[in-house]
Amino acid sequence: MALHVKALERSNTDEFDGFYAIYSTAFPISEQKSRDTLLAMQHASFYTIYLAYNDEKIVGFCIMYHPRSEDFFLLEYLAVDESLRGIGLGSTLLKSSIEQLFKTHGIRALLIEIESPEESSSDKEIRKKREQFYRNLGALKIDSFDYILALQSVEAPPAMKLLVYHPNLHAISKPTLQRWLEKIYVDVYECRKNDPRIAQMLDTAPPILNLI
Structure with missing residues (x-):
């Protein structure tokens, strides 16, 4: 081809x-x-x-x-x-x-939203394959971090994870992650910068988050 x-x-x-x-x-x-x-x-x-x-x-x-x-x-x-x-x-x-x-x-960090393969679901194997697809390209997962997709609908979003692709990045700071989330919520999903879901995601996040 x-x-x-x-x-x-x-x-x-x-x-x-x-x-x-x-x-x-x-x-x-x-x-x-x-x-x-x-x-x-x-x-x-x-x-x-x-x-x-x-x-x-x-x-x-x-x-x-x-x-x-x-x-x-x-x-x-x-x-x-x-x-x-x-x-x-x-x-x-x-x-x-x-x-x-x-x-x-x-060269910047490329963020990738995926449905969590760790959650019990009917498409669990598809989710695993999707995560492996990105991992095969070098993407890493933000350790101990659950991502909340900024859906505007009333339906509950699926459990999500956030992957990061970067040639040399192995950890990020909590303030950096917060800035990324706020920008995505506002510009991509048309939500407010102070959307409570952002605080919820960061509530238990450590000062430094490893990429694994």
Whole structure:
């Protein structure tokens, strides 16, 4: 497969339609953003949508949030065409996206939200495989830290963990983590900076959190 990865151009409607065709079927409706929101992300200076091409066909995408004047990124979405899963396309897409992201915006911590594989659930094995997928690329888990996804709906969010990918980072301070959480809650999920869930997450966190 002749796979190559490139950033979605801000004015390219054909590329956006190809991306959206995969996006709209890759995630549960409750986890999807509206088409208008995604169009706004396409044109925003703090988002990049990376597209995986097999020859001329879009077969996957990766959405990265990269706030200005911050020391972290957030992997917001990653998906490949359903008919092409399980052949290594996802890891190639993510590796190339990270390389381009680091080259354009500098090396920072890349945060990755995952559903906790430690929680008893019907998709426990899928969660384990997903965590291993990111660990195989070098991501580490924030030790003894439970992440709360900032859902706006009334349904309870699944138990979550936060992974961190960085070539040389092995620990973070509690103030750093708090700053990251506040930025994500405000800019990505449109919540308040003083959302009580942030205090809840940090309540029992030690001054220094190891990445394991």
